[in-house]
Amino acid sequence: MAGARKPKRRSKGRIRTIARRGLMLVLSSPSGAGKTTLSRMLLKSDPSVELSVSVTTRPRRANEKHGRDYRFIQKPQFEKMVEKGELLEWAEVFGNFYGTPRAPVERALAAGRDVLFDIDWQGTQQLREKARGEMASIFVLPPSIPELERRLRVRALDEEPVIKGRMAKAGDELSHWAEYDYVVINDDIGRAFEEVTQILAAERLKRERQTGLSAFVRGLQAKL
Ligand code: 5GP
Secondary structure, eight states, X not given: OOOOOOOOBOTTSOBOSOOOOOOEEEEEOSXXXXXXXXXXXXXXXXXXXXXXXEEEOSOOOTTXXXXXXXXXXXXXXXXXXXXXXXXXXXXXXXXXXXXXXXXXXXXXXXXXXXXEEEOXXXXXXXXXXXXXXXXXXXXXXXXXXXXXXXXXXXXXXXXXXXXXXXXXXXXXXXXXXXXXXXXXXXXXXXXXXXXXXXXXXXHHTOGGXXXXXXXXXXXXXXXX
């Protein structure tokens, strides 16, 4: 799933950006810890990151847009996508099915763009098996349990039984924190966002991701 970005050139002919492979950035957290807000902030601030829009059988919330937040589909269609191998990973979460369509991710990575995934720990495990080298994963923790519950209620997007269900599931989701490369505690959204952007910046600089480095260094050596 590797791709390369073409180096940009400054007017004086100097290389500004080394060709690199796109990277898969995974954000997971218990519901209400803030990962959706962080995802939106990142997508807004960085044009080279695109969101992997999942398919789901869950009903659409009032503030969600089909095709932007999710593609909302029926269960038979979801099952067909699984059968045809069209999903990179999929999982059942809170009684609904969620999955990552394969084709857009492969297209983006091949073009050297980074792809952001807002998926749970089950999906992260599947992606890690398929694409470990391409992936960086971040787990977002809430600062406290009362704060997690408050955020679930304040957003007022779900019915009371759904909120209770999500709180009950939080312990299960929290237990997977140590499977992630990075952990960010979201006590302040501005600071958490800065930490996420720092992680992304460092991951992009990893030597093995900068596919254009050897050519660049050869160019330097040739001038010595
Ligand atoms: P929500 O219903 O609140 O949008 O999402 C519920 C959970 O499902 C969240 O933890 C979210 O990250 C996860 N999720 C969303 N899309 C996918 C997906 O495509 N695959 C997996 N494995 N989890 C997903």
